Amino acid sequence: AQTTHWPLLGEHNRMNALGALLAARQVGIPLAEGVLALERFEGVKRRLEIKGVVNGVTVYDDFAHHPTAIATTLQGLHQRLGPTGGRILALIEPRSNTMKMGVWSDQLAESLNLADRVYGYDHHLGWDLPMVLQPLGARAQVYTHLPTLVEAVVAEANTGDAIVTMSNGAFGGIHDLLLRALA
Incomplete structure (x- = not known):
């Protein structure tokens, strides 16, 4: 073998x-x-790509742009962290055309189940992201202002945690914003 x-x-x-x-x-x-x-x-780039580690918090970038990709990404990260590892803080920007149209909205919350915290970025969506993420309860928060989202994530992050950003775009340069704020 x-x-x-x-x-x-x-x-x-x-x-x-x-x-x-x-x-x-x-x-x-x-x-x-x-x-x-x-x-x-x-x-390959943008598939759980490590963008940096600051104070024991790892920031990942992933191209996950539909529920199946999101669930797969979180499953892989969950396996990496293991049962005694840190938490998964998932940041989602519904940016692909199908996501912006709400095609996948009925599957989105379920795809995020393995995340300990979910931060949605509602940047000119034509559907109600807070309502879609409501099944996740207090674990999910939605922001319309990127700096406020970054501030909330950094305030929540602890040593050993993994922050994973999921978007098919640049997500407003969020990786650099997170890494600077964590430092």
């Missing part, structure tokens, strides 16, 4: 790795060589 160690999280990444190994084997690349290649693979 071949084993490898790599930083990518989640079942979806394991399945992708297995698929890549099998495809490589089909074209003549030995399994052992494929496993070594996986150890060097660092992943």
